[in-house]
Amino acid sequence: MFTIFKTMLAGIFRDGHTLFWTILFPLAMLAGLGLYFDNQAYSERLLGGVLTTNVLFGSAMVTAFNVMAQRNRGVYKLLRATPFKTSAFITAMTGARTALTLIVSGCVILMGVIILGVSLHALSLLMMLIVLLAGTVCFTAIGFIAANLSRDESNVNMISNLISFPMLFTSEAFYSLQNAPGWVQLLGKLQPFSYFVEAMSIAISPEGAFADIVMPLLILIGFCILCLAVAILTFRWDSERAAGRRFRQKQTSSY
Amino acid sequence: MEHSLIEAHGLVKAYGKRTIVGGLDLTIGKGEVLAIIGPNGAGKSTVLDLLLGLRQPDSGRVTYWTRHPHRHIGLQLQSTPFFPGFNALENLRMFAAFYGMRMKDRQLLALLGKCGLGESAKTDASRLSGGQQKRLAIAMTLVHDPQLIFLDEPTAALDPRARREIRDLIGMLASSGTTVVFTSHDMEEVQKLATRIVMIQAGAIQASGTADELLSQHQVCSLEELYIKLTEV
Numbered sequence A: 001m002f003t004i005f006k007t008m009l010a011g012i013f014r015d016g017h018t019l020f021w022t023i024l025f026p027l028a029m030l031a032g033l034g035l036y037f038d039n040q041a042y043s044e045r046l047l048g049g050v051l052t053t054n055v056l057f058g059s060a061m062v063t064a065f066n067v068m069a070q071r072n073r074g075v076y077k078l079l080r081a082t083p084f085k086t087s088a089f090i091t092a093m094t095g096a097r098t099a100l101t102l103i104v105s106g107c108v109i110l111m112g113v114i115i116l117g118v119s120l121h122a123l124s125l126l127m128m129l130i131v132l133l134a135g136t137v138c139f140t141a142i143g144f145i146a147a148n149l150s151r152d153e154s155n156v157n158m159i160s161n162l163i164s165f166p167m168l169f170t171s172e173a174f175y176s177l178q179n180a181p182g183w184v185q186l187l188g189k190l191q192p193f194s195y196f197v198e199a200m201s202i203a204i205s206p207e208g209a210f211a212d213i214v215m216p217l218l219i220l221i222g223f224c225i226l227c228l229a230v231a232i233l234t235f236r237w238d239s240e241r242a243a244g245r246r247f248r249q250k251q252t253s254s255y
Numbered sequence B: 001m002e003h004s005l006i007e008a009h010g011l012v013k014a015y016g017k018r019t020i021v022g023g024l025d026l027t028i029g030k031g032e033v034l035a036i037i038g039p040n041g042a043g044k045s046t047v048l049d050l051l052l053g054l055r056q057p058d059s060g061r062v063t064y065w066t067r068h069p070h071r072h073i074g075l076q077l078q079s080t081p082f083f084p085g086f087n088a089l090e091n092l093r094m095f096a097a098f099y100g101m102r103m104k105d106r107q108l109l110a111l112l113g114k115c116g117l118g119e120s121a122k123t124d125a126s127r128l129s130g131g132q133q134k135r136l137a138i139a140m141t142l143v144h145d146p147q148l149i150f151l152d153e154p155t156a157a158l159d160p161r162a163r164r165e166i167r168d169l170i171g172m173l174a175s176s177g178t179t180v181v182f183t184s185h186d187m188e189e190v191q192k193l194a195t196r197i198v199m200i201q202a203g204a205i206q207a208s209g210t211a212d213e214l215l216s217q218h219q220v221c222s223l224e225e226l227y228i229k230l231t232e233v
Helices: A002-014 A016-037 A040-072 A075-080 A086-114 A122-149 A153-169 A182-189 A192-204 A210-233 B044-052 B088-098 B105-114 B130-142 B160-175 B187-193 B211-218 B223-230
Strands: B004-015 B018-029 B033-037 B059-064 B073-076 B148-152 B179-183 B196-201 B204-209
Touching: A002 A016, A002 A086, A002 B088, A016 A040, A016 A086, A040 A075, A040 A086, A040 A122, A040 A153, A040 A192, A075 A086, A086 A122, A122 A153, A122 A192, A122 A210, A153 A192, A192 A210, B004 B044, B018 B044, B018 B179, B018 B196, B018 B204, B033 B044, B033 B187, B044 B073, B044 B148, B044 B179, B073 B130, B088 B105, B088 B130, B105 B130, B130 B148, B130 B160, B160 B179, B160 B187, B187 B223, B196 B211, B196 B223, B204 B211, B204 B223, B211 B223
Parallel strands: B033 B179, B033 B196, B073 B148, B148 B179
Antiparallel strands: B004 B018, B004 B059, B196 B204
């Protein structure tokens, strides 16, 4: 599985589009907005917002496109004809995506500290790491769900947008929802991204204690388990239809 | 089942009310080169999927010569499913890992060389020509040194030179003792490569035998003529 993880990671780092959207774009966004607003309190929110939004789009949308492209090209069908377990493949894929997220997040955090002057202590970094890991797995699973519900490129684009943007807009990633209509606040409480943002904000805040992130983190992990279960239940091997279990027919021993 | 690798009995597969495969019996013998022919939509690819265990039959059974068939079978699909952004060597490395093979790059390069892709190892798979992509797909089926390979229309949409290269590769594999099952619409190719031909129409075997047997039985001069005769409505 390590070979697959390593090859996938190398592939990601050679892909110009992926690098732009997952590394340069968040860095540019953080630097641009941070220097424009030039406010210490907002810098912390901005850092949390950029980190979480990057995971939302980098994990959910990129995974959705990758999974759908691989499935429609027949990669999964071919994979089924090998002894390799699909769960191991998904783990390797999620692992490569998580490694990329952590590297990108490291760069974003470094820029937040150097350019925006955000101060982070060791416990903050540890809490951010835990929150990032849970968020990446959760939104990668959502990416699988979006791909499972899609038939082609235009489909996956629409479905990923339909999932991602409402989550972004009903969260407090970049602004407070204190004065938002009640139904917007309610919608925010029903989706994982809000809890991801909340946990990240607490982790970044100088007053944030580990006990404070437990509740949003547990809810995020709950969503994570739910999304993984839905991703597995809706997983499709090929673009035509869901397939059954393999090699269940009666088999005989070797010559 | 002394000399057969796969035995299928009474395979039935339907999608909704449409029966794709209706009570098919088929044996794949060790060392043979079996061509499965038939019109588009006849059920050839579904038969391959059922034989490979990629789809469950509604009834019937498939018996394999080994407890772990997927470790000893290679598959090339009609499409060329490569990982986007990966070069030929990386795609091969991925599939070697899927089969649990710990292969060094020089071994993978040797396999690419055997399939005529030695110079293209570092080329992005999506940038390879149609013939090179098919050869890479075949290299991926061979990475675990299988006893049996399934090739679904290996020469479809290729130019004559690329077709010849693929045929030569299949011929080389067959002469080395690998059992080959392939589907094709090219009767010249079938005549040249196959030691046995199975004609499928409407999900059932309509004719089976060597090229000479089929020509003699149906009193025709060529496989193309036979194909036209058997697929006439």
